[in-house]
Amino acid sequence: MPLKTHPMKNNLFKLLFTTIAIFANVSLFAQAPADAITGKWLNEDKDAHIEVYKESGKYFGKIVWLKDPIDEVTGKPKLDDENDDEALQSRPILGLVILKDFIYDGDGEWEDGTIYDPKNGSTYDCYIQFGDDKTLKIRGYIGISWIGRNTYWTRVE
Secondary structure (H helix, E strand, O other): OOOOOOHHHHHHHHHHHHHHHHHHHHHHHHHHHHHOOOEEEEOOOOOEEEEEEEEOOEEEEEEEEEOOOEOOOOOOEOEOOOOOOHHHOOOEOOOOEEEEEEEEOOOOEEEEEEEEEOOOOEEEEEEEEEEEOOEEEEEEEOOOOOOEEEEEEEEOO
């Protein structure tokens, strides 16, 4: 004998299921743009991969690959020898966190972070935007954003 269900209960179940599904999708959609920055990126000079990751609600990026990881002079891993702080000059470039403390603003920009350039030992204020789905536009600046420069990174597939 077939099981009979009350039509009102069926409709209520469908409504509840649909509502939960909609909220779940909206929640996932709301997170997706902010986390779209995560992953591996090839810098503009094509000599390093930077992995962008999320930690404690902020975004960071560290060098995870170098085209030439060994210093030609010493035969050892390249070090952060351009850093003004002598205590930091002995740390390896590979594994170095160069993007720090970025917050997604909800409008397509990661801001309030800094970028460290191991090639000159300087840290800059910075914001990040997508150029397109596979390109990041990174603007490093001193003080105000119009005094700075852009660099473009492409996603590593």
